[in-house]
Amino acid sequence: MKRFEASEYAARIKATRERMAKAGIDVLLVTCPQNMNYLTGYDGWSFYTHQIVALAQDAGPVWIGRAWDIACVRFTTDLPERDIVGYADEYVQATDRHEFDFVAETLRARGWGARRLGVEMDTYYYTARCHERLAAGLPDARFVDATSLVNWVRIVKSPQEIAYMEQAGRIADLSVEAAVEAIAPGVRACDAAAKVVAAQIAGTRDFGGDVPETIMMSSGSTSSAPHLAWTDDPYRAGEVTAMELGGCRHRYCVGLSRSVFLGKPPAKLGDLAKLMAEALSEAFEAVRPGALAEDIHRVWSGVIARQGYVKKARIGYSIGLDYPPDWGEHTASLRPGDKTVLQPGMTFHLVGGMREPEWGIQMTETFRVTDRGHASFSAVPRQLFVKPA
Amino acid sequence: MKRFEASEYAARIKATRERMAKAGIDVLLVTCPQNMNYLTGYDGWSFYTHQIVALAQDAGPVWIGRAWDIACVRFTTDLPERDIVGYADEYVQATDRHEFDFVAETLRARGWGARRLGVEMDTYYYTARCHERLAAGLPDARFVDATSLVNWVRIVKSPQEIAYMEQAGRIADLSVEAAVEAIAPGVRACDAAAKVVAAQIAGTRDFGGDVPETIMMSSGSTSSAPHLAWTDDPYRAGEVTAMELGGCRHRYCVGLSRSVFLGKPPAKLGDLAKLMAEALSEAFEAVRPGALAEDIHRVWSGVIARQGYVKKARIGYSIGLDYPPDWGEHTASLRPGDKTVLQPGMTFHLVGGMREPEWGIQMTETFRVTDRGHASFSAVPRQLFVKPA
Numbered sequence: 017m018k019r020f021e022a023s024e025y026a027a028r029i030k031a032t033r034e035r036m037a038k039a040g041i042d043v044l045l046v047t048c049p050q051n052m053n054y055l056t057g058y059d060g061w062s063f064y065t066h067q068i069v070a071l072a073q074d075a076g077p078v079w080i081g082r083a084w085d086i087a088c089v090r091f092t093t094d095l096p097e098r099d100i101v102g103y104a105d106e107y108v109q110a111t112d113r114h115e116f117d118f119v120a121e122t123l124r125a126r127g128w129g130a131r132r133l134g135v136e137m138d139t140y141y142y143t144a145r146c147h148e149r150l151a152a153g154l155p156d157a158r159f160v161d162a163t164s165l166v167n168w169v170r171i172v173k174s175p176q177e178i179a180y181m182e183q184a185g186r187i188a189d190l191s192v193e194a195a196v197e198a199i200a201p202g203v204r205a206c207d208a209a210a211k212v213v214a215a216q217i218a219g220t221r222d223f224g225g226d227v228p229e230t231i232m233m234s235s236g237s238t239s240s241a242p243h244l245a246w247t248d249d250p251y252r253a254g255e256v257t258a259m260e261l262g263g264c265r266h267r268y269c270v271g272l273s274r275s276v277f278l279g280k281p282p283a284k285l286g287d288l289a290k291l292m293a294e295a296l297s298e299a300f301e302a303v304r305p306g307a308l309a310e311d312i313h314r315v316w317s318g319v320i321a322r323q324g325y326v327k328k329a330r331i332g333y334s335i336g337l338d339y340p341p342d343w344g345e346h347t348a349s350l351r352p353g354d355k356t357v358l359q360p361g362m363t364f365h366l367v368g369g370m371r372e373p374e375w376g377i378q379m380t381e382t383f384r385v386t387d388r389g390h391a392s393f394s395a396v397p398r399q400l401f402v403k404p405a
Numbered sequence: 406m407k408r409f410e411a412s413e414y415a416a417r418i419k420a421t422r423e424r425m426a427k428a429g430i431d432v433l434l435v436t437c438p439q440n441m442n443y444l445t446g447y448d449g450w451s452f453y454t455h456q457i458v459a460l461a462q463d464a465g466p467v468w469i470g471r472a473w474d475i476a477c478v479r480f481t482t483d484l485p486e487r488d489i490v491g492y493a494d495e496y497v498q499a500t501d502r503h504e505f506d507f508v509a510e511t512l513r514a515r516g517w518g519a520r521r522l523g524v525e526m527d528t529y530y531y532t533a534r535c536h537e538r539l540a541a542g543l544p545d546a547r548f549v550d551a552t553s554l555v556n557w558v559r560i561v562k563s564p565q566e567i568a569y570m571e572q573a574g575r576i577a578d579l580s581v582e583a584a585v586e587a588i589a590p591g592v593r594a595c596d597a598a599a600k601v602v603a604a605q606i607a608g609t610r611d612f613g614g615d616v617p618e619t620i621m622m623s624s625g626s627t628s629s630a631p632h633l634a635w636t637d638d639p640y641r642a643g644e645v646t647a648m649e650l651g652g653c654r655h656r657y658c659v660g661l662s663r664s665v666f667l668g669k670p671p672a673k674l675g676d677l678a679k680l681m682a683e684a685l686s687e688a689f690e691a692v693r694p695g696a697l698a699e700d701i702h703r704v705w706s707g708v709i710a711r712q713g714y715v716k717k718a719r720i721g722y723s724i725g726l727d728y729p730p731d732w733g734e735h736t737a738s739l740r741p742g743d744k745t746v747l748q749p750g751m752t753f754h755l756v757g758g759m760r761e762p763e764w765g766i767q768m769t770e771t772f773r774v775t776d777r778g779h780a781s782f783s784a785v786p787r788q789l790f791v792k793p794a
Contacts, residue, residue: 091630224637248613
């Protein structure tokens with residue numbers, strides 16, 4: 017169950033140590049599951065219990081987590097046994113002890129108790145309590161914020177990562193095709209969603225998929241809200257369904273969204289869908305090495321402004337390796353002020369879509385920066401799909 | 406999209422305020438999405454951005470989150486507009502400002518800046534940075550740990566909650582039936598998983614489902630690890646598949662696990678499966694109001710000890726309303742030392758299963774405590790499913 021060559025993990029660790037050195041970090045404590053996977057390959061669905069990967073300048077990575085999950089470490093990583101450390105089950109969600117008491121002890125035993133420790137202060141899996149217990153357990157340590165340090169290494173994808181994302185892109189296309197086929201008047205939204213997710217998991221003849229983080233499908237008036245899932249209600253003629261779908265391969269995600277209308281769409285909605293398609297295409301044409309993240313936002317926003325539209329949310333973000341709850345990478349965003357310089361191998365989900373008070377439509381797609389411009393991970397037509405009511 | 410009567414939310418808020426008073430909390434800041442939902446109904450898939458519900462003794466609940474998600478608040482809650490506060494999109498995952506700077510300002514504007522604030526220190530969605538920014542923004546506040554405060558209110562389910570869990574239980578049965586039907590030699594695991602998850606979402610004729618947090622399926626040697634997902638590999642004769650499945654209805658989850666063997670199982674595995682079924686049944690018979698959580702563990706462990714087995718992990722936990730990454734409730738666990746007194750309306754996932762070095766099997770089921778004993782949410786036979794190879 018190893019996804020990459022040992023040399024690729026070595027390169028990731030080297031790049032991470034370079035950033036650690038610049039940030040003045042002796043030992044990096046990674047709690048973000050994506051980053052744990054990135055540095056070691058670890059791929060267990062165990063992040064609901066506290067766990068970390070510790071990487072020193074001259075040692076590690078060391079996995080520290082629930083002993084129950086050590087079998088998952090052995091299947092998915094090449095870590096030597098001395099660098100796999102499990103805590104007893106009594107620590108799990110206990111009130112009289114904390115997993116980070118054990119982490120602190122383990123770090124101290126390795127001689128890292130008085131070092132400069134990098135911690136991911138704003139990661140879901142490093143709670144306020146984790147930091148409090150670690151600081152209490154290591155009074156001689158100095159703490160340096162390392163939020164998104166590894167994420168910034170991850171932002172440029174390797175050829176093998178791109179290959180997995182291309183597979184995810186193929187699955188994303190299949191998920192949208194499944195939705196367009198399934199959505200029809202009288203069909204329950206949950207039945208359509210079942211077919212969509214089945215397509216995401218079954219994948220193609222050559223490879224299967226995982227469940228992506230984001231599967232949004234909302235119809236009629238609820239399409240005006242960005243983060244609602246399906247209901248049991250049957251689809252009705254005259255309604256739009258806005259979807260945020262995608263594909264996931266070995267936890268590499270590609271987002272893809274389209275919308276479906278049952279019947280003849282109102283002119284305003286049809287026009288907006290065309291505008292979203294134009295904006296997406298023009299923004300993609302602006303992608304090239306050296307362009308800034310905010311440039312892509314400016315082009316997209318310029319197109320929708322032609323029809324008087326303004327979108328108040330960012331229109332995209334770096335995407336790649338992910339675990340719940342977010343497939344965004346927490347690095348570059350496509351929005352004003354983001355000066356990230358685009359480089360070949362970067363991958364973004366461009367979230368084109370408008371939420372009006374009465375309805376919304378989605379037109380999103382994931383691309384990579386190439387040596388000369390861009391390549392989309394999807395081949396689904398950029399249009400509002402209209403089906404007979 | 407309202408799931409409960411207004412009176413039920415009022416009762417939840419009343420019970421929460423009683424606990425707040427005992428804990429010396431003036432204003433409770435809830436970041437756990439389950440707890441936000443429990444107190445207000447809020448059900449947006451937006452928890453990847455920072456958001457809270459603030460509940461004072463004499464005001465609120467107040468939703469504070471990304472402005473982009475206010476439409477989701479309006480669809481899923483009855484909160485008045487004055488108690489819905491959105492921050493601008495520039496805060497999302499920014500490095501030069503933080504969402505909890507905005508939260509601090511909002512709390513101060515409501516006159517809560519110098520109060521005793523309850524914060525969920527060990528919740529995934531209250532990061533070390535969230536706490537740091539809040540404390541910096543409210544230097545006159547006193548902070549009280551409120552981890553799991555609302556969770557302990559949630560532990561006893563209402564009749565309507567039980568009704569949703571019964572629906573989830575029906576879906577859980579369908580998911581296992583789909584797995585048993587799909588798993589066969591030569592079938593790719595991803596194709597079987599696609600059918601399982603489709604069954605979870607399509608539900609029955611009367612109601613659909615959501616994707617549960619936990620969908621584990623591992624086969625052959627990898628069944629020895631508890632937290633691995635499916636692969637693309639075809640199932641092979643002579644292999645066991647250990648599954649942790651379930652159902653989810655309006656985010657109420659029921660866990661259910663069985664295992665499937667292709668061909669004639671080795672005697673040791675067949676015997677262990679029978680033992681797991683006996684242990685589950687005997688443990689369930691010990692469930693009654695007044696029993697302690699640890700009593701259930703003792704009975705289960707006593708049964709497996711008859712054959713010389715020992716399990717080093719807890720064998721269950723309170724379950725109910727959930728969002729990623731955990732369907733466990735972070736309150737009572739079925740393990741030694743847990744003195745939680747069982748009461749009618751409590752619901753637990755009993756995680757019977759053994760992971761041996763070469764393989765593992767799962768036999769888990771979710772039950773509720775009734776007035777006199779227990780009721781299971783599932784009707785699937787407690788056995789190892791054996792299919793021809």
